[in-house]
Amino acid sequence: MSAEERRESVIRAAIIEFGRGGYHGTSTQTIAERVGVSQPYLFRLFPNKRAIFLAAALRCIEETAVVLREAADGLSPDEAHHAMGAAYKTLIKDRDKLLMQMQTYVAVASAEVAGDREFGEPIRAAWSRELYDLALLTMGGDAEEATLFLAYGMLINTLVSLGYQADDRVWEGFWPETVPQD
Template identity: 40%
Template sequence: MSADDRRESILQAAILEYGRTGMHATSTEVIAERAGISQPYLFRLFGTKAELITAAIEHHTDGLRAVFRDAVENCPAGLTPLAAMGVAYLELLQDDPNDLRCQLHTWAAASDPAIKEVAQRTYRAVWDEVAELSGESPAEVRRFMSYGMLLTVLGALDLPDLFGDPLETLQEF
């Protein structure tokens, strides 16, 4: 396995475990085991648990931003960039609940100094990406991000019946 592949494997394992258990209950031993490496090697690569979780949050956010860029680049006729990003986000929510739980744990742990800076920075990066890709006003971006937050919470609570018809709502964007 190449160094890049090993790093990807570790970050995916960290996102999964962090999404399941949150910052303080996340086990570096379980992450190492999932990634097929030793725990000492994990710490050799990332230094501390907080640095590993920070890297996982950044990796997760980079992936989300890439999904949004891809959605806009391949936007079907009749959809606005915001609607295309919204559809792509809905697909993410349906594919892997740990992705959204990773986000929720990050925001919930933002009072922890080890997480606050990365939580602020990555949320702002997503916000800025949405604004740039859509070309919409700050008010429209705020409305879109608010709807995304609602979908995230409903997905985490496993209440998709409260989504209403998200595609209908997304057409308003």
């Protein structure tokens, strides 16, 4: 396997491990074991744990943006809004990616509390560029609609993470195509 293929394996493993254990609760040894490499080899691919986490977090943002962009391609703002909502439902079926997304927010917030604003800079930049700007442009430049779309997404993340089933009353205000099925 090439170094680039190994890097890719590490990112995929990191999404699973950081998603399940969080930034502070996941060791690089655990990631190395999942990939089947030694920890020293892992650090030849990435300089440190922070770089591995960042690569995993940025990958989740990037993959989310790709799915939403493809769903909205060529549609009117209203059609795109619904299509992106339905497409997002497919993303959150991947529990590991959903958990990684949620852990990313926790890790950035924790770093901020500890006085480390730098930790979240690349994640904030990617989130703004890849997700907010995508929503804003897709919604025809309507900041209120873009904010509403992203707010619904965060609420969906929370409800799915908490384990609400599709028939629970908490889903009543959602478009039917956005309610995750069990």
